[in-house]
Amino acid sequence: MSTAAFRTVFGSLDDHRMGSIEIIQGQARHYAFSNIFDVASRSAPYEKVVVGLNLGYVIETLRAEGTSPWYTAAHDEFAISVDSEVRVDFLKLDEPLVDGEGTRLAGEQPKGRPMGYVLLKRGHQALLPAGCAYRFESARPGVLLLQTIKGPLSVEKWADICLK
Numbered sequence: 001m002s003t004a005a006f007r008t009v010f011g012s013l014d015d016h017r018m019g020s021i022e023i024i025q026g027q028a029r030h031y032a033f034s035n036i037f038d039v040a041s042r043s044a045p046y047e048k049v050v051v052g053l054n055l056g057y058v059i060e061t062l063r064a065e066g067t068s069p070w071y072t073a074a075h076d077e078f079a080i081s082v083d084s085e086v087r088v089d090f091l092k093l094d095e096p097l098v099d100g101e102g103t104r105l106a107g108e109q110p111k112g113r114p115m116g117y118v119l120l121k122r123g124h125q126a127l128l129p130a131g132c133a134y135r136f137e138s139a140r141p142g143v144l145l146l147q148t149i150k151g152p153l154s155v156e157k158w159a160d161i162c163l164k
Contacts, residue, residue, distance in 0.1 A: 010122075011037045012083045013063075013141050018163060034161040036061045036082065040143040042160075046136065048103060048146065050156045056101065058154055060146040064138035070106035071135065072097045077128040077148040081120035084142020088126050089135050090115035096131035102151010106133035120144075 011017075016037035023031070039049050045065040052059030062068075064086045074097045079088065093112040097104060110133045118126045128134050128146075136144065148154075 013037055013040055013143055032158065033163045036145065037143060039161045048153045048155055049161065050150065050154050051161065056150050058148060058150045060148065060154060062144040062146060064136050064142040064144050066138065068136040070110050070133045071103050072106040072133045073103050073128070073130060073148065074098055074100055075130050075149060077103065077146060078125055079120065079128055080125045080145045081122055082143045082145055083122060084138055084140055086120045086142055086144060087117055087137045088120060089117045091133040093131060093133050100151070101149040103148055103153050104151065
């Protein structure tokens with residue numbers, strides 16, 4: 001088989017298709033399959049929709065649009081921009097969250113010291129460190145993937161997002 005037969009095509013919020021899975025072993029009903037761009041296209045801005053789950057660890061898809069609330073977590077998290085440009089502002093909290101799992105709201109204007117920001121372009125990843133608050137800002141709709149632990153803001157809607 002020639003590798004020239006394959007062409008990588010990156011999806012986006014504005015240009016994606018569902019695709020399919022090729023079953024190598026087992027039955028199709030044993031697999032879950034969704035498309036992160038499709039999920040984000042049907043989500044509210046910054047709704048944290050779980051698209052991958054391994055024990056308590058999750059991958060969430062977020063539709064980045066406008067400015068998010070301030071978030072925090074008692075553990076490190078990672079964000080990857082898979083579509084669009086997203087700014088992430090950081091704030092070192094005066095009173096960091098120390099208990100609980102998953103992302104939490106940090107309040108309308110959390111108290112702390114500004115730490116700066118990073119500008120994520122497509123494919124860029126940022127560490128969202130424990131002990132800080134962060135918020136996203138995107139001038140146009142885009143898509144983020146967040147690696148975290150399942151928490152109170154995680155939304156599971158498997159029946160709505162999985163290919164049947």
